[in-house]
Amino acid sequence: MEFIKVNNAFDTHIALIQLSRPKELNALNLQLMSELRDALKVLDNDDNVRVILITGNEKAFAAGADIKQMAGKTMIDMWKIDQFSTWDQIRRTKKPLIAAVSGFALGGGCELAMTCDMIVASETAKFGQPEIKIGVIPGAGGTQRLTKTIGKARAMEMVLTGKFISAQEALDYGLINKVVPVELYLEAAVSLAKEIASMSPIAVQLAKEAVNRSFETHLDEGLTLERKNFYLAFASEDQKEGMQAFIEKRKAVYKGK
Ligand code: DAK
Numbered sequence: 001m002e003f004i005k006v007n008n009a010f011d012t013h014i015a016l017i018q019l020s021r022p023k024e025l026n027a028l029n030l031q032l033m034s035e036l037r038d039a040l041k042v043l044d045n046d047d048n049v050r051v052i053l054i055t056g057n058e059k060a061f062a063a064g065a066d067i068k069q070m071a072g073k074t075m076i077d078m079w080k081i082d083q084f085s086t087w088d089q090i091r092r093t094k095k096p097l098i099a100a101v102s103g104f105a106l107g108g109g110c111e112l113a114m115t116c117d118m119i120v121a122s123e124t125a126k127f128g129q130p131e132i133k134i135g136v137i138p139g140a141g142g143t144q145r146l147t148k149t150i151g152k153a154r155a156m157e158m159v160l161t162g163k164f165i166s167a168q169e170a171l172d173y174g175l176i177n178k179v180v181p182v183e184l185y186l187e188a189a190v191s192l193a194k195e196i197a198s199m200s201p202i203a204v205q206l207a208k209e210a211v212n213r214s215f216e217t218h219l220d221e222g223l224t225l226e227r228k229n230f231y232l233a234f235a236s237e238d239q240k241e242g243m244q245a246f247i248e249k250r251k252a253v254y255k256g257k
Pocket of ligand 1: 023024025027028063064065066067068069085087104106107108109111130131134138139140227230
C-alpha cells in the first residue's frame with residue numbers, strides 16, 4: 001500500500017485507515033481509491049474488526065478526486081475506465097465507517113466522508129463540493145447524499161457556488177456528528193468507535209444496513225444519473241479549461257461549450 005496506512009493500534013476491534021498523499025492534500029487518485037477499497041474489503045472480512053475509521057491528516061481529509069489525473073480525459077475515457085465504480089464497493093462495507101475529518105474535505109473528499117456512516121470533525125474542518133469551479137459536477141453522491149442530508153436550499157448553494165462550509169455549519173446542518181478541537185478529533189472518533197465496538201457486531205451491522213436502506217431507497221437511480229452526468233461533463237471544453245486552469249494556478253475562463 002503506497003497511499004494509505006492501516007493500523008489497529010487503538011484497540012483490537014478498531015481499525016484505522018489513514019489516507020496518505022499529504023503533499024497532494026490526499027487527492028484521491030485511482031491507486032489510492034483501489035487501495036482503500038481493498039483494505040476495506042479485508043477489514044470487513046476480519047472478525048476481530050468491528051468499526052473502521054477513515055482519516056487524513058490535520059491539513060486535509062481529502063481535497064477531492066485527483067484533478068491532474070482526470071484533466072486530460074475524454075468522456076469516453078471516463079465512461080470506459082469507470083474508475084469510480086470502487087465507490088460502490090466502499091459503500092457496501094458492512095461494518096460501521098467513521099470519518100475523522102480535519103482540514104479540507106472537498107469534492108470526492110466530502111463525498112467519501114458522506115459515504116461513511118458518521119463524521120467526527122475538528123474545528124478546522126471545511127466541507128465543500130467545489131467541482132462547479134472546475135467545470136464539472138459532483139460525481140460520487142454530492143448531489144444526492146448532501147441534498148438528502150442538509151436539504152435542497154443549502155445543497156444547491158454549495159453545489160452551484162462551490163462554497164465551503166465550516167465544521168460548525170456542517171454540525172448545525174446535520175452533516176456531521178461532532179466538532180472538537182483539532183488536537184482531539186482522532187481521539188473523539190476513536191471514542192465513538194469504541195462505544196459502538198462494545199455492542200453486538202452483528203446487531204451493529206444489521207442496524208447499519210437498516211438505517212442505510214431507509215436513506216438510500218431511491219439513491220441508486222440518483223447515483224447512476226449523477227455518474228453519467230459527471231462523465232458527460234468531460235465532453236465540454238469548460239471541463240478542460242477548468243482543470244487546466246487549476247493546474248496552471250490561474251482563473252478559469254468558461255465559454256459554456
Ligand atoms: N487534485 C490534484 N491535486 C490537488 C488537488 C486535487 N483535487 N487538491 C490539491 N492538490 C494539489 C495542488 O495542486 C498542490 O500541488 P502542487 O502545486 O504543490 O504540485 C497541492 O495539492 C497543495 O494544494 P494548494 O497549493 O492548492 O493548497 P492551498 O492550501 O493553497 O489550497 C485547496 C487548498 C484545497 C483549497 C486547493 O488545493 C483546491 O482548491 N483544491 C481542489 C479542490 C477541488 O476542486 N476538489 C474537487 C475535485 S473534483 C466520481 C467520484 C468522485 C468524483 C467525481 C466522480 N464518480 C464516482 C463518478 C470527485 C470529483 C472531485 O473531487
